[in-house]
Amino acid sequence: MFNTDIGIDLGTASVLVFIKGKGVVLKEPSVVAVDRDTEKIKAVGEEARLMIGRTPENIVAVRPLKQGVISDYSITEQMIRYFIQKAIGKRSFKKPRICVCVPSGATEVEIKAVQDAAFQAGAREVFIVEEPVAAAIGAGIDISKPCGNMIVDIGGGTTDVAVISLGGTVVSTSIKVAGDDFDDAIVRYMRKKHNLLIGDRTAEEIKIGIGTCFNKSDNKKMEVRGRNLVTGLPKTIEITSEETEEALKDVSASIVEAVHRVLEQTPPELAADIAVRGIVLTGGGCLLHGLDQLIESKTGINTMTAEDPMTVVAIGTGQYLDYIDEAAKEKIN
Structure with a gap:
């Protein structure tokens, strides 16, 4: 409570928060629902994800991070603040040290945007670590x-x-x-092969349920619902894991x-x-x-x-602060 170290895996699809001594305490989609008329945030995380494709015109569910970097600075800052407060509560007496991971190809401008967003969200110190380094630490290497x-x-x-x-x-x-491109490839395949329009959430369900990129011995099947592009009416078809292999081949x-x-x-x-x-x-x-x-x-x-590949980057991001502290001690000695 007095001195908190936080690791944040700021991902395009989801945000994970690691707290030293507690582990991964929060995992939510990096989605924010915003009211266009008032510019106010209506929902963050899982609550906002459920609104995707189901909101009136004045409310839009957005992902403030695109391809691993910040595309909407002010919304990202508010999202980070919301997740930090949700993870540690408002009773922390001291501002936390925060370590955030970025893609290995991030530019200086992109890194600066992440640092600024973390400082604005209430960090005492901000450290940046490349995702592969954090992943290696989290995987126990x-x-x-x-x-x-x-x-x-x-x-x-x-x-x-x-x-x-x-x-x-x-x-x-x-x-x-990456993962989003797998979903897009499935959407394109369904449109081209079956004249069926499906949403991103349905594509993700197909990917998780029967998706494969290497020939499977058991050919699983799944019912998919969408809109027929010829008639404009709802339609249900059955697809196989063999078809997903074809759809995901290029990605x-x-x-x-x-x-x-x-x-x-x-x-x-x-x-x-x-x-x-x-x-x-x-x-x-x-x-x-x-x-x-x-x-x-x-x-x-x-x-x-x-x-548990979903959490290793968040764990490694939090543990990177210990790695920095150890390196600093060795320099002094």
């Missing part, structure tokens, strides 16, 4: 050793691929292809290509470490069925998904 570790963090808006050694990033790339290929590109640029000694230690997948996007098998089949390197 000792990043301080001179040993190559490859992290592929697939979020909602960006995929970060990085090789980490001695506490820093050696080679990295950040592509604006998953972009992620594999990014992994390939980073491996090509990795120094040989670190590449040898990765061949032994394998590739670690984190982030909600890596839960898509068969993604680990696809990367393994294309690279020939053992690929594993971190335990």
Whole structure:
């Protein structure tokens, strides 16, 4: 209560808040419902997500973060403040130290926007950490050793691929292809193949329910409801996981290509470490069925998904403050 350390995984799809000593205390969609007429915020998080596609004209449900970076500064600031107050309450006597993660390809301007938003939301000190570094710490990897570790963090808006050694990033790339693009690909496929218009929420349900990007032995089926583009009337059809593989082919290929590109640029000694230690997948996007098998089949390197991949970045972001404190102590000694 007197001295709080907070780690915030400020994601395109969801925001997770980690508090030292308590773990991940909050996980909510990064959606804000705003009244256009009064500019007032009507709802934040899960409450606002349920409003998507179901609001009158004057109320709009927006995502203030696009592809891992702030697209609407004032709404992001209010959203961060709301989540911090919800996580720690208003009884904290001292302003917290806040660590926020950003995509590895974030520019100085984008990083400054995140810092300013966190300060405005009530931070005493603000630290910024790259998502792959936070993911590695959260996954339990000792990043301080001179040993190559490859992290592929697939979020909602960006995929970060990085090789980490001695506490820093050696080679990295950040592509604006991730979980949201899987949803968009399903929407496009349904429109093109079945003349059926579906919403983002339905596409996400398909992705979670039967989605795959690597040939599945059991071909699952699912009923999908949408609007027939020919008649304009509601329609229900049945689709299979085989069809989702076709729909997600291009997006998953972009992620594999990014992994390939980073491996090509990795120094040989670190590449040898990765061949032994394998590739670690984190982030909600890596839960898509068969993604680990696809990367393994294309690279020939053992690929594993971190335990509870949704929360590892938030945990690592919070633990990064301990890592900074330890490094500072070592410098003094």
